[in-house]
Amino acid sequence: MTTFAFPSPSALSRRTMVGVAALAAVVCLWSSFALSTRALETTGMSMGDAAIMRFGVPAIALAPWIPRTMRHLRGEHASVIALVVLAGLPHFLLFAWGAHLTSAALTGLLVPGTVPLFVTVLLFLAFRSPIPRRRLVALGAIVAGVAVSATLTGGPAGEGGIAVLMAAGLVWAAYTIGLSRTRLDPLGVIALVSLTSLIAALVLAAAGALPSQLFSGTVDVPAWGAYALVQGVGTGMLSTACYVVAVKNLGGSITAAAGALSPVLTAVVAVPLLDEPLTVGLALALVLIVSGVVAFALTPAGAARLPAADRRR
Numbered sequence: 625m626t627t628f629a630f631p632s633p634s635a636l637s638r639r640t641m642v643g644v645a646a647l648a649a650v651v652c653l654w655s656s657f658a659l660s661t662r663a664l665e666t667t668g669m670s671m672g673d674a675a676i677m678r679f680g681v682p683a684i685a686l687a688p689w690i691p692r693t694m695r696h697l698r699g700e701h702a703s704v705i706a707l708v709v710l711a712g713l714p715h716f717l718l719f720a721w722g723a724h725l726t727s728a729a730l731t732g733l734l735v736p737g738t739v740p741l742f743v744t745v746l747l748f749l750a751f752r753s754p755i756p757r758r759r760l761v762a763l764g765a766i767v768a769g770v771a772v773s774a775t776l777t778g779g780p781a782g783e784g785g786i787a788v789l790m791a792a793g794l795v796w797a798a799y800t801i802g803l804s805r806t807r808l809d810p811l812g813v814i815a816l817v818s819l820t821s822l823i824a825a826l827v828l829a830a831a832g833a834l835p836s837q838l839f840s841g842t843v844d845v846p847a848w849g850a851y852a853l854v855q856g857v858g859t860g861m862l863s864t865a866c867y868v869v870a871v872k873n874l875g876g877s878i879t880a881a882a883g884a885l886s887p888v889l890t891a892v893v894a895v896p897l898l899d900e901p902l903t904v905g906l907a908l909a910l911v912l913i914v915s916g917v918v919a920f921a922l923t924p925a926g927a928a929r930l931p932a933a934d935r936r937r
Contacts, residue, residue: 642699643873646866647882653863654886655893658732660854662723663898667847671720672834674855675713675825677848680742682858683818686811690819693812701805707802708813710795712821718792725785727900729910730773731903732890734789735796736883737913740920741766742797776905810864818860881921884914 664674683690697705723731741763747753754767755763774786808816829836870879891910894900 639873641737641875643870643879646869647874647879649866650863650870650879650883651886651889653858653866654736654883655732655795655889657855657859657863658723658886658890659728659897660851661720662728662731662894664720667851668836668837668844669847669851670837671717672829672836673838673848674720674851675716675834676822676829676836677852678716678855678860679712679818679821679825682814682854682860683822685861686815686818688859689811689815693808693815696808696812697816700783700808704802705816707798708777708806708808709820710802711799712817713824715792715795715799716821718788718795722785722789725920726782726787727906728894728898729891729900729902729906730782730786731789733887733910733913734770734773734786735793737887737917738770738790738793739800740917743800745886746797746801758923759920762916762923765912765916769909769916772905772912773909776855776903776908778840790890793858814860814864864919881918884917884921887914890931 634785661674664671669677719731719735722734744753744755744759744763770786770790774783803813806813825834828834829839837848867879869884887910891902891906895902
């Protein structure tokens with residue numbers, strides 16, 4: 625992992641300013657993903673509609689890269705491909721289901737917040753990778769935050785939603801490990817995930833397994849257009865591009881740590897936008913999980929790598 629030293633005021637460069645602007649865009653785009661997913665039921669769109677829009681836009685935009693990506697897949701192990709495609713429809717459906725059962729704040733908090741925990745556990749189980757003491761403390765804070773969110777933020781439906789969101793975090797952690805082993809470039813990964821997820825969503829919607837306005841002939845054009853813009857363009861493409869720019873200009877550690885601001889922004893915006901209360905239990909969970917993620921990200925470079933947060937969506 626790269627590190628970042630703040631430049632002196634006299635050395636504040638255009639590169640630093642570009643990096644900060646890109647990082648601010650990333651935080652806003654990640655927050656919009658959680659908020660728009662939580663608000664899905666108010667738009668009249670179904671999960672099938674949302675999935676088609678989420679993956680259809682980048683699949684169409686990256687169509688020129690698909691033939692090259694298919695050629696590169698010949699050299700990939702099937703297990704690696706399986707892990708990579710988990711980032712598509714499987715993760716999206718778990719994320720959307722968990723959002724339906726809980727709140728926007730918990731949705732934006734628990735999935736990215738638990739990814740470092742699950743990646744560390746999976747790497748330890750698979751490769752017995754050592755866990756530095758500082759990261760154990762950081763992971764302890766994340767676990768405590770999850771426990772607080774489970775006990776102090778809602779009733780039975782909320783607890784079920786927390787379990788679903790943690791499952792989404794586990795799926796994304798498995799994807800992250802697969803991502804570290806694939807030889808596909810970032811555009812190839814996005815093209816593969818988008819194409820396979822779009823095909824799966826269309827098949828499931830056509831079969832009736834996922835309800836969809838597209839196949840019932842009752843498409844709400846404004847809602848589809850807005851969702852395509854927020855999730856297809858914003859989350860599916862711009863957030864990845866902006867995160868890469870931020871890492872290249874600011875370094876990986878500070879970018880990953882600052883990305884933990886996204887759940888805070890989500891929780892604050894959800895109060896006026898979705899009329900969700902910011903309770904004491906939620907505030908405590910936010911502090912614990914965000915501080916754990918920041919401490920994990922800022923662990924010295926000699927420790928195990930932090931999963932690349934730009935690959936979460």
